[in-house]
Amino acid sequence: LRSIYTKEADLSATTPDGFEVRIHLNAGLSADTDIGHSSGADGVGLYRTEIPFMMEDRFPSEETQYHIYRKVLESYCGRPVTMRTLDVGGDKSLPYFPINEDNPFLGWRGIRMTLDHPEIFLVQVRAMLRANLGMESLNIMFPMITSINEVDEALRLTRQAYREVSEEIAAQGSKAHLARPRVGVMIEVPGIIYQLPALASRIDFISVGSNDLTQYLLAVDRNNSRVAELYDSYHPAVLQALRHIFDQAHQCGIPVSVCGELAGEPAGALLLMAMGYRQLSMNIHNIPKIKWVIRKCRLDEATSILNEVMALECPTDVRRVMAQHLDRLG
Ligand code: PEP
Ligand code: MG
Numbered sequence: 229l230r231s232i233y234t235k236e237a238d239l240s241a242t243t244p245d246g247f248e249v250r251i252h253l254n255a256g257l258s259a260d261t262d263i264g265h266s267s268g269a270d271g272v273g274l275y276r277t278e279i280p281f282m283m284e285d286r287f288p289s290e291e292t293q294y295h296i297y298r299k300v301l302e303s304y305c306g307r308p309v310t311m312r313t314l315d316v317g318g319d320k321s322l323p324y325f326p327i328n329e330d331n332p333f334l335g336w337r338g339i340r341m342t343l344d345h346p347e348i349f350l351v352q353v354r355a356m357l358r359a360n361l362g363m364e365s366l367n368i369m370f371p372m373i374t375s376i377n378e379v380d381e382a383l384r385l386t387r388q389a390y391r392e393v394s395e396e397i398a399a400q401g402s403k404a405h406l407a408r409p410r411v412g413v414m415i416e417v418p419g420i421i422y423q424l425p426a427l428a429s430r431i432d433f434i435s436v437g438s439n440d441l442t443q444y445l446l447a448v449d450r451n452n453s454r455v456a457e458l459y460d461s462y463h464p465a466v467l468q469a470l471r472h473i474f475d476q477a478h479q480c481g482i483p484v485s486v487c488g489e490l491a492g493e494p495a496g497a498l499l500l501m502a503m504g505y506r507q508l509s510m511n512i513h514n515i516p517k518i519k520w521v522i523r524k525c526r527l528d529e530a531t532s533i534l535n536e537v538m539a540l541e542c543p544t545d546v547r548r549v550m551a552q553h554l555d556r557l558g
Contacts, residue, residue: 237268273509293355338372438488
């Protein structure tokens, strides 16, 4: 079985009628990047920088971060790597930076924290930019964006970091070209879905974090077992939102991908592909099965499955219908 899977991972995710979906990797552990080149991924769609931060016992210095990021970019030699700025708060805490709040998922999370600590943000972005010197494969992505002001402030700091690093390189007499990174935003707070045109005029891409988007759309804690049955990315409201995001992004001409867990589930991947998404990012062990199911299902077939599913009213019905279709596909 393992060898069938490994073989599958080398093939492209192209439907029998010739539509290709780019498959990217969600990474963060060094093991992910050590085997990254053989994962079958076309790049890294989400590098969770908080994971290496969690391995340290204090905020990693710019130099430490530089080495970590350089290794990641090198192991993908030229393929795009999307690094997300620090996303702590909520359920993710750093032992050396405790955040105590009554409502952590609605609190000081992700970009909210780093914009309040521009020194943390600047050091991180400087380290990313330096790691990208001579590589040109870096994308930078901001988590938990709620409003356009946050985007403008994060972009301002990113430009500042770029200016600083390029001046330092020039002062060292180096002719090396410092590439400008592509910059994007995660779509995980429902409110920002209604501001995609304003986002599109500022940034280069968006990526849907379906894990948090599900949590916030349905007001269900993604980690609370008592309400686990209510947390469901196949809820018709979540599917409507995902379709709306794709349609809006397409209209605004901004590239869009999905990097939440839904993209790594066969049923989710087929529905997303039918909505129009052509880039999905997932954990390494989901890559072979997602490639397999995309290679099995024609786009027009996926579209008719989507149409059937969008008429359903309950998540359980969506799951049941999807299970029947997947059974039929083999
Ligand atoms: C998400 O919210 O879907 C996501 C990819 O980010 P994380 O799981 O790291 O919060
Ligand atoms: Mg998230």
